[in-house]
Structure formats: structure tokens, C-alpha cells
Amino acid sequence: MFSPQGPTLRELAVQALSSVEHGYDLLAPKFDHTPFRTPDSVLESVATALVGTGPFEDGLDLCCGTGAxxxxxxxxxxxxxxxxxxxxxxxDVARRQPRPSGPRVAWVRGDARALPFSSSFDLVVSFGAFGHFLPRELPGLFGQVHSVLRPGGTFAFPVLAPPRPSRPGFWVLLGFDAAMRVRNAVWRPPFVMYYRAFRLGAVLDELKRTGFETGLHPLPEFGRRADGSPRARLIAARRLP
Incomplete structure (x- = not known):
């Protein structure tokens, strides 16, 4: 499914009926051949935006997956x-990927809700992972990020504008979230992945409550919607002293 190198429909079904952790263990060897991996266009756009605000000394990729x-x-x-x-x-897949020469690289197995670091980083990024956290978990998650950033450090991640109800994508995401809620109501262990639960307004409010000063930066490579709003933005939240 998706490509000749991607997972089969049966493999995806087995993953979806597993826990989040075990499901991704199963998917890992073929993850980079699925649409679930953050597209290179998004990664490149975020890198370009961050180059203008850096350089940074030490960085953390939160929920790094295969390391894109x-x-x-x-x-x-x-x-x-x-x-x-x-x-x-x-x-395991991330460690085997070729990496360009540059800063020291480390891989850590751990839970984003209980990060095993002190104030060690100047930059924390995350790509495509927030659907795995329920809205009630965001205060704790953002608090963990705040605790591992040095004063003045930045928490950065891209957000895409949600599709309008007139677009097919709106109904696809709505249907996916509804199917996941039904699945989690009747099957254990739960598999938390909701595309529509991460709301920009609520996220900005929670970042402010946690002690971040937040800026929104359009990612111009993705253009604008009919109303003039950006299709994609970078949230750059700075830890206040």
C-alpha cells in the first residue's frame, strides 16, 4: 500500500489494532515509504525559517521517529x-540512516511526557507527533519541553491550516478521527492518533500559560488560502527567563 516498499493493508490493520508504541515498532521498517512521514518540503521550509533565527548550540527532536x-x-x-x-x-531505523557530518548525534528511547533531560537544549523541534497526545495532555507535554530548554531557548514546530468543510480533505480527516474514536471505544489497548484535536488557538493559549512567548511565522513555500491566511506556519515559542 502507498508504494511497493510501503506496508500492506494487512500490516496497517495489525498496526492499528496495537498500542501506539508497538504499532510503530511494527511499522518502522516501512515508515519512510508512507504518507505518515513528514514531507521533505515541510522539513526544508522549517529549516530555512530556523536558519534565519539561529544558530543554536544543542537541539532536540521530540518524537523523532526515523529521524527525518x-x-x-x-x-x-x-x-x-x-x-x-x-x-x-x-x-533502530533512525540509527541506520546515513547522516551528514556535523554536530554530535545521540538517540534516546523515552517518553515525551517524562523527558530524561535537564535544561540542556537551545532548540526543540517536533514534526507530526502531536496527534498522538490528547488535548488534556498538552499542558504536561509543553511543561516538559519548557523544562529541557535553556532560558531563551526555542520550541518550534510547523502547523498546517485545516481544510475547509467544502474540501474533501476535511471529511477524510473527520472520518479518520471518528473511526479512531470508535476503535478506541471497543478495542484495547488504545491507539491515540487524532488529526483534528490539535487546535491552533488552544495550543497558543497553552504555550503562553506554560511560560512561552510565541510567534507565528508563515512558511511562504506553501502559499496562502483564498482568504489570504497562510497555508502553513511555523510556531516559534521562546522560553521566557
Whole structure:
């Protein structure tokens, strides 16, 4: 499915009936051949935006998966870059990927809701992982990021404008979230992945409550919608002293 190198429909079904951690362990060898991996166009756009605000010394890729975001960090960090994920399978794939020479690289297995670091980083990025956290978990998640950033450090991640109800994509995402809610109501362990639960307004409010000063930066490569609003933005939240 998706491509000759991608997972089969049966493999995706087995993953969807597993826990999040075990599901990604199963998917890891073929993850980069699915639409679930952050597109290179998004990674490149974020890297370009961060180059203008860096350089940074030490960076962390939160929920790094197979490590696509680590190349973004390597472009803007001079000291070290660290990827953390709770899937051992994803980290195994990430370690085998070729990486350009540059800052020191480390891989850590751990939970984003209980990060095993002190104030060690100047930059934390994350790509495509927030659907795995329920809205009630965001305060704790943002609090963890705040705790591992040095004062003045930046938490950066891209957000895409949601599709309008007149677009097919709106109904696809709505249907996916509805199917996941039904699945989690009747099957254990749960598999948390909701595309429409990460609302920009609520996210900005929670970042402010956590102690971040937040800026929104359009990613011009993705253009604008009919109303003039950007199709994609970079949230850059700075930890206040």
C-alpha cells in the first residue's frame, strides 16, 4: 500500500489494532515509504525559517521517529542534536540512516511526557507527533519541553491550516478521527492518533500559560488560502527567563 516498499493493508490493520508504541515498532521498517512521514518540503521550509533565527548550540527532536527532523537540527545546531522517541523500532531505523557530518548525534528511547533531560537544549523541534497526545495532555507535554530548554531557548514546530468543510480533505480527516474514536471505544489497548484535536488557538493559549512567548511565522513555500491566511506556519515559542 502507498508504494511497493510501503506496508500492506494487512500490516496497517495489525498496526492499528496495537498500542501506539508497538504499532510503530511494527511499522518502522516501512515508515519512510508512507504518507505518515513528514514531507521533505515541510522539513526544508522549517529549516530555512530556523536558519534565519539561529544558530543554536544543542537541539532536540521530540518524537523523532526515523529521524527525518534530525537533518533540520543538524543544519542549525553547532554542538549536538538528540532524537527521542518511545518506539525502539523507529530508533533502530533512525540509527541506520546515513547522516551528514556535523554536530554530535545521540538517540534516546523515552517518553515525551517524562523527558530524561535537564535544561540542556537551545532548540526543540517536533514534526507530526502531536496527534498522538490528547488535548488534556498538552499542558504536561509543553511543561516538559519548557523544562529541557535553556532560558531563551526555542520550541518550534510547523502547523498546517485545516481544510475547509467544502474540501474533501476535511471529511477524510473527520472520518479518520471518528473511526479512531470508535476503535478506541471497543478495542484495547488504545491507539491515540487524532488529526483534528490539535487546535491552533488552544495550543497558543497553552504555550503562553506554560511560560512561552510565541510567534507565528508563515512558511511562504506553501502559499496562502483564498482568504489570504497562510497555508502553513511555523510556531516559534521562546522560553521566557
Amino acid at each position: 527532523g534530525m537533518d533540520v537540527l543538524a543544519r542549525v545546531c553547532r554542538g549536538s542534536v538528540t532524537g527521542i522517541d518511545f518506539s525502539a523500532g523507529m530508533l
